[in-house]
Amino acid sequence: MKRSLLLVAATALAFVVPGCSKEAEKAKTPAPASKAAPASQAAAASSAPATAAPPTAAPVDPAKLQLFAALPEAIADASMKLTADKLDLGRMLFFDKRMSKAGDVSCNSCHGLNTYGVDNKRFSEGDKKQLGGRNAPTVYHAAGHIAQFWDGRAADVEAQALGPVTNPVEMAMKDGKAVEKVLKGIPGYVEAFKKAFPDDKEPVTFENFGKAIGAFERKLVTPSRFDDFLKGDTAALKPEEIAGFNTFVDSGCATCHSGPYVGGLMFQKLGVVKPWPAPADPAVKPDEGRGVITKNDAEKGSFKVPSLRNIAKTGPYFHDGSVGDLNEAVKLMAAHQLGRDLTPEQVKSIVTFLDTLTGDLPGEYIAEPVLPEVAAK
Numbered sequence: 001m002k003r004s005l006l007l008v009a010a011t012a013l014a015f016v017v018p019g020c021s022k023e024a025e026k027a028k029t030p031a032p033a034s035k036a037a038p039a040s041q042a043a044a045a046s047s048a049p050a051t052a053a054p055p056t057a058a059p060v061d062p063a064k065l066q067l068f069a070a071l072p073e074a075i076a077d078a079s080m081k082l083t084a085d086k087l088d089l090g091r092m093l094f095f096d097k098r099m100s101k102a103g104d105v106s107c108n109s110c111h112g113l114n115t116y117g118v119d120n121k122r123f124s125e126g127d128k129k130q131l132g133g134r135n136a137p138t139v140y141h142a143a144g145h146i147a148q149f150w151d152g153r154a155a156d157v158e159a160q161a162l163g164p165v166t167n168p169v170e171m172a173m174k175d176g177k178a179v180e181k182v183l184k185g186i187p188g189y190v191e192a193f194k195k196a197f198p199d200d201k202e203p204v205t206f207e208n209f210g211k212a213i214g215a216f217e218r219k220l221v222t223p224s225r226f227d228d229f230l231k232g233d234t235a236a237l238k239p240e241e242i243a244g245f246n247t248f249v250d251s252g253c254a255t256c257h258s259g260p261y262v263g264g265l266m267f268q269k270l271g272v273v274k275p276w277p278a279p280a281d282p283a284v285k286p287d288e289g290r291g292v293i294t295k296n297d298a299e300k301g302s303f304k305v306p307s308l309r310n311i312a313k314t315g316p317y318f319h320d321g322s323v324g325d326l327n328e329a330v331k332l333m334a335a336h337q338l339g340r341d342l343t344p345e346q347v348k349s350i351v352t353f354l355d356t357l358t359g360d361l362p363g364e365y366i367a368e369p370v371l372p373e374v375a376a377k
Helices: 001-013 039-047 084-095 176-184 187-196 207-216 225-230 239-250 290-294 327-340 344-357
Strands: 268-269 302-304
Touching: 084 187, 084 207, 176 187, 176 207, 187 207, 225 344, 239 344, 290 302, 327 344
Parallel strands: none
Antiparallel strands: 268 302
């Protein structure tokens, strides 16, 4: 499915990237001359306060819309059934700080569901207040991405959920067996795992821990007005927002940021056209990103293209959280990825469109659950 989305986006993009096509110029019919108004009416009109005409929506080329798709209700995986029991278990595990060595960090600590899946910090705090080396990306819509983490080292959200738990900087559990020991010491979890994985002889496993959290994350979806627009509701976006959409696509942003998640479907080198600025501290080496995982020199400095869904709420931006202002982030991306120096008006227009990607949080679904108690001694 992810590969087909890329093919559809690439095909549609060929028709909308500047220079690839020319629209036929429409003939304009001059308006008929109006009759002169009486002098008294003219005088009254001249003394009346001027009223600005309401903006009109710019037309949208259907080929541009084909680059995107409305969000699904859930980001399903054919190999996994999203049962109520599995979702309930995943929700509890996502919020449970007991899954960390010191009992003070949960998935929600760095990926706050009420704050659009992030903590809005440059680097998140983990075990003993240690700071991670990269900015924590949002968990909303992550299940639909090409891979997980900035460098793509995990194939899916089920595999990703296992990483932070045993990372010494983050939740710092010794290993998967240590996590299983904690879970088996909580009767409510033992029962919950049995319900969620009824066909497993031994349901309480570290692998199933990841599967449950991954299942929960597959329904972390935030539809917005942009989805209504894509479904045909032309009134869902204001004229200035439609103009921003056109600026976004015409500037080349949709080359990487397309599909239902407006990104997340590929890896890209940071600084394709213009070299990305080196870290301000000369002692800090540039992050080699995907290249560290693949050992491919051509992929050094490459990272997963982030989704722009809820982007106005998920700063600071980039893998290192180095930019806090969305306008500045847009300006930098245009210069370094596209070789375009956008005007302040163009940047503002694009950000106006990006605001329409802020969706509604699934309040009831992400409500913090009551966690099972440890067995009495």
